[in-house]
Amino acid sequence: MIIESRELKMKHKIPVGKTERFWKGLEEGKVFKTFCKCGKSYYPPRADCVCGNTTEWAEVSGEGVVECFTVVHSIPAGYEWSKPYRIVIASFGDVRIMGWSDEELKVGDKVTLYTAKDGSGVWKVWFRRL
Amino acid sequence: MKVGVIGVGCSKFGTRDVTIQELAFEAVSEALKDADVGQEDIDLSVVGCVGTRGYELMPAVVVNEYCGFTGKGPIRVEAACATGSAAVYSAYSSIKAGIADIAIAIGVEKMTEVDTATSAAIGGRAGNYLWEFHFYGTTFPAYYAMHATAHMAKYGTTERQLALAAVKAHRNAAKNPKAHFQKEITVEDVLNSRMITYPLKLYDCSPISDGASAAILASEKAVKEHGFDPIWIESVGYSSDTSNMTMRENYVGLKATRMAAEMAYKGAKITDPLKSFDIATVHDCFTIAEIMAYEDLGFCKKGEGGKFVENGESDFGGKIPVNTFGGLKAKGHPLGATGVAMVYEAVKQLREEAGSLQVDLKHYRALTHNVGGTGHFAWVFILGR
Ligand SMILES: [Zn+2]
Numbered sequence: 001m002i003i004e005s006r007e008l009k010m011k012h013k014i015p016v017g018k019t020e021r022f023w024k025g026l027e028e029g030k031v032f033k034t035f036c037k038c039g040k041s042y043y044p045p046r047a048d049c050v051c052g053n054t055t056e057w058a059e060v061s062g063e064g065v066v067e068c069f070t071v072v073h074s075i076p077a078g079y080e081w082s083k084p085y086r087i088v089i090a091s092f093g094d095v096r097i098m099g100w101s102d103e104e105l106k107v108g109d110k111v112t113l114y115t116a117k118d119g120s121g122v123w124k125v126w127f128r129r130l
Numbered sequence: 131m132k133v134g135v136i137g138v139g140c141s142k143f144g145t146r147d148v149t150i151q152e153l154a155f156e157a158v159s160e161a162l163k164d165a166d167v168g169q170e171d172i173d174l175s176v177v178g179c180v181g182t183r184g185y186e187l188m189p190a191v192v193v194n195e196y197c198g199f200t201g202k203g204p205i206r207v208e209a210a211c212a213t214g215s216a217a218v219y220s221a222y223s224s225i226k227a228g229i230a231d232i233a234i235a236i237g238v239e240k241m242t243e244v245d246t247a248t249s250a251a252i253g254g255r256a257g258n259y260l261w262e263f264h265f266y267g268t269t270f271p272a273y274y275a276m277h278a279t280a281h282m283a284k285y286g287t288t289e290r291q292l293a294l295a296a297v298k299a300h301r302n303a304a305k306n307p308k309a310h311f312q313k314e315i316t317v318e319d320v321l322n323s324r325m326i327t328y329p330l331k332l333y334d335c336s337p338i339s340d341g342a343s344a345a346i347l348a349s350e351k352a353v354k355e356h357g358f359d360p361i362w363i364e365s366v367g368y369s370s371d372t373s374n375m376t377m378r379e380n381y382v383g384l385k386a387t388r389m390a391a392e393m394a395y396k397g398a399k400i401t402d403p404l405k406s407f408d409i410a411t412v413h414d415c416f417t418i419a420e421i422m423a424y425e426d427l428g429f430c431k432k433g434e435g436g437k438f439v440e441n442g443e444s445d446f447g448g449k450i451p452v453n454t455f456g457g458l459k460a461k462g463h464p465l466g467a468t469g470v471a472m473v474y475e476a477v478k479q480l481r482e483e484a485g486s487l488q489v490d491l492k493h494y495r496a497l498t499h500n501v502g503g504t505g506h507f508a509w510v511f512i513l514g515r
Contacts, residue, residue: 002147005185014260043376044261068283068381070275071328072267076250079267087266089276089376096376098266107283124265 018047021057026115026123031060033095043095060097063130064090066109069101081119088127099125132350133225134360135513136232137165138474143341143462144310145242150179150189151196153342154238157467158197161234161344165358172346173230175199177206177238178217179466182252184240193238210256211415212502213237214343214469215368215509221347222363231352237470238342249338256503258373271335271416273375273504275327278418280381282329284433289329291436292417293320296333296459298445299414303456305486310339310462320417334417339462343470345477361477364495367394367510375504382433384505387413387426391499394510395428403428403497404449407512409479409489411472413501414457420444423499424452427510446489454479454487469509472498480515491515 016023022045025032034045034055042055049055069088072079079085086101090111099113111127118124139160141153148156154177162168175197177190186192190206209216214237221233241249253270254263262268281287297317303309315333323332353360369389372378379385391403400406412427414420421435429450430438438444444452455461455475458468476496478484494515501508 014264016260044258044374068276068280070272070279070330071325072269072272073324073328074250074269074271074326075247076254076263076267076269077245077247078251078263080247082267085267087268087272087276089381096378098262098268098376100266107279122265 019045029115031097031113031115031125032057033060034058041094043097060092060095060113062092064092064097064111064113064127066090066105066107066111067096068107069105090127097125099127101127103129105129131226131228132362133222133347134350134353134358134362135345135473135477136348136353136358136360137161137167137346138477139164139344140308140471140474141342142308143339143464146340150184150186150238150240151193153240153340154193154236155197157238157342157344158234158236161346165346167232167346169198172199172202172232172234174205174221174224174233175203176217176220176233176235177204178213178235178470179206179238180208180210180213183249184243193236197236199234209507210502211413211463211465212469212500212507212509213466214471215498215500215511216469216507217466218345218470218473218511219366219368219509222366225347225349232346232348234344234346235470236342236344237467239464239466240340241338241464242340246338257375257506261374268375269327271327271330274416274418275330276375277381277422277504278329281418281422284382285436287421287436289321290317291440292329292334292421293317294439295414295417295420296320298439299453299457299459302454302487303460306455306461309456309460310337311456311460330416330418336415336458336463339464341462341464341467341471343467343474345470345473361480361513361515363511364514365394365397365512367391367397368508369393370507371505373506383422383426384501384508386505386508387423387499387501390508390510391427394512398512400512406493407450407495407497408491408493409454409476410450410452410497410499411475412452412499414453414459415463415501417459419501420452420457420459427497427499451489454484454489469498469500472500473511473513476513480513
């Protein structure tokens, strides 16, 4: 015998003030990383370096190389609006960037990045073949 | 102070029509009987449960009460899919520290109380929600699938080799009455199954299972006083890696596994794993995970994991039988239970109580390897008789 629980809906408010530059950047077509004078670079960006210093912002651009990818056919809750989607990780110098692509990218392909809204209105990183 | 495992228990894995506490008690009562002790003999109870897929969001005290351990803890631990190993370690370290003489690690998970899309969205959060799932919908199979495409591109690993790991898992599970899947499958069944996240197909993936396992640990002193017949924990290794997949060095292996293995091997003075263990349980939540585990644990060179399974080296009669009870892939992977169930399998094999799945013992030593998330956590235990 099975009974149903009371319904519990969860949607969280996420504070992104310390990385606001990144979130605003996406809407301007820019992807930002952070770096520290101690030599560390961060992507995803973070305002605090582990060494204790405050990091500085830098744009990620130019040519990247695809390191791995997948195409998600079994769609999780929160992405019901999407058809199967391709997730790609590409290296851009000292950082690796995750993004989506509409192109059939393979490991080793050279890519460039851009930003655009997805089908749910969220700005994010996309890749296209160079 | 040496620490031994004096009793183990494991529930049937699968879609189970019982509550989390009832499920836990199945494993606990078996373990108590196995050790021939009562609840009053236990000093500390540790409950390992990820707990985000069941109606009971804070289940430790509920499980503890039902199992008869009220007042004996509980400590609740979470390390994603390696939660069970973290629970065993918590019990182990309390005995090592001299705080407890006898402690129980209970690993339990109810995975089937939510629908599959919800389960996928929760599993996708076993990394870094804000920077990955939020933007890109990275599910748990997607993380491993990305490792598969990197491994295939660099080493020529094939979808057929991945499938062979699943076929082996199902063959073993078919002889294990506690396994979720009780049916053998063929390479063609795997290759023709529905695509989950390229290149992983339905039969490359572990199922969504409920399950519980329990292990009772005792100090050397308690062993002598009570006359227990233990399997000793000879060494433990642990490590972790970044929550963000973009911060990893590469995608062809799990660094946390290599670091955990190095620590465990050093502790037990192991130089050649193939000449040291009669059996290994490795973390095969997906077929690619088993292939990377062979390499990262040093069973073969990096890139040769596909050939290792193809040549039957991880099967009965091979260089090292791996996942003799069916692995996560076919036995099932109830997150909190998995690491404890690995200890259960190692203990059963080392006591020669594994029935038709018994391996021949030469070294009287077993290895367990449990990964949390996609190499976010890793644990290696070395057990010996
Ligand atoms: Zn710094």
